[in-house]
Amino acid sequence: MTVDNLRLMAAMQMGREATLIKARDELIKAGLIEYQKGKKGSPNRYKMISFTFKNEVQSVVENEVYPVVESEVYPVVEGVVQSADIYKHKLKQNINNNPPISPLRMFEQFWAAYPKQPMAAKHNTEIAYADAVMGGAEESELLTAALNYAESCRILETDAQYIKNPDNFLRDNAFVGYLAESYKKPVPKVRKETAADRYNKGIMTQDYDYDALERELLGGDN
Known part of the structure; x- marks a missing residue:
């Protein structure tokens, strides 16, 4: 998943970037995600790591955690991304029609x-x-x-x-x-x-x- 900090904070309803960074570092340390720092024009990249658990734990992850991520987290992130794109488009139109005074x-x-x-x-x-x-x-x-x-x-x-x-x-x-x-x-x-x-x-x-x-x-x- 490619997403910048501000959009991810909005999706997770976090008010401080420090909170996001702390949670991210803990997940990385626990070996639950992989993280690649982005650069200008290319946001941060995240990858959820596949685990080898006991059958019961793996079943919970696959049947409960992943569905929640797919049904609740991804749509929110996607909505934030679309809203940001719409805002950028409107801002560009506004600049073209009215100079940024x-x-x-x-x-x-x-x-x-x-x-x-x-x-x-x-x-x-x-x-x-x-x-x-x-x-x-x-x-x-x-x-x-x-x-x-x-x-x-x-x-x-x-x-x-x-x-x-x-x-x-x-x-x-x-x-x-x-x-x-x-x-x-x-x-x-x-x-x-x-x-x-x-x-x-x-x-x-x-x-x-x-x-x-x-x-x-x-x-x-x-």
């Missing part, structure tokens, strides 16, 4: 700092944000990335249509380039000089004899 503390700060905030994308952004956090990103790092990206867009005068949507910024891992250790503040664009600029510049720098210009406008030398 509770562990996230700085999402609203991230959203406010980001240079583009389409409300239609907020829900998907929150899911992508939660995925990034569960993937190992620190919330403070994501906030820093949003602030740096906003600064970059201001300096480069990036048109709104070319600013990434926040959900794509997270989902495509574009935020990595704006983390503190990888972000470099961009150099402002140099605006090309226009004809109007050159004309205004010429007027401002030209040297005029304002006294002569005034006499000419007045029509005389006085």
